[in-house]
Amino acid sequence: MPNSTERGRTVTSRALAVLGSFTPAQPELTLAQICRITGLRHATAHRLVRELVGWGALERVPCGAYVIGLRLWELGTLNPRGLPLRVRAMPFMEDLHAATRQHVQLAVLDGGEALVVERFSAVDAVPVRSQVGGRLPLHASAVGQVLLAHADEELFAEVVRDGLARFTAATVTDEAGLRAALAECRRTGVAVVREEVSVGAYSVAAPITDAKGRVVAALSVVGPDPAVHRLVPAVVMAGRGISRGLATTPGPAGGDDADLLWGRPSAREPVRAGGG
Incomplete structure (x- = not known):
């Protein structure tokens, strides 16, 4: 008899569940772990994993476990918010990293989280939660x-519907406080966050805009210095440099198709969260 967790699920949804079981915290999984995470029967999971390995979406490592395959990485580079953005940003990120010797990271909006698409770090930089491919909370991180x-x-x-998660004693967890922080971000053009995600980590972030002035990404420096606001001019300058580069990047088909680049239909202009 089919497992109750499999009833009503398409083959595609089951395959996506297998791929979705891999995370930055668990990049390598055994078949038994995949079954436990997805709720799929062993025979079903085994068949799907075998097909995914054959296509290149998964790879089997010598110990017998599985990791995400290079075929998915290859497809991921086709996303316009991935490789083109990173290519424009990396020279500025390298310069910012050389000047600060701290974490410099680039993030985009993905659902209700910030997805880190690139990062430069020093070996002795302050420990942080983020990594390339990892996610950060929108309410508590500078990006x-x-x-x-x-x-x-x-x-x-x-973001506020189910409450705001607390990561440290400094995390803003009330709606009014978050609205005030976002209003200050729009007023100053930067976000400065002090130990809201990790104790001892201070960050400053600036927006990156496209040719129409819409914010499509965020650039930040994260370090151990409470006087992180001193880095605001450098971060803002780097963000503006990346934005200038993006302004000259055409959309997939040129012209107004650049709207498709960032997933916002041209007929809908964003209403800024948190009021004026």
């Missing part, structure tokens, strides 16, 4: 606050 400050009210409502 997240920049992205949320320039998103629409609908996203803000989603």
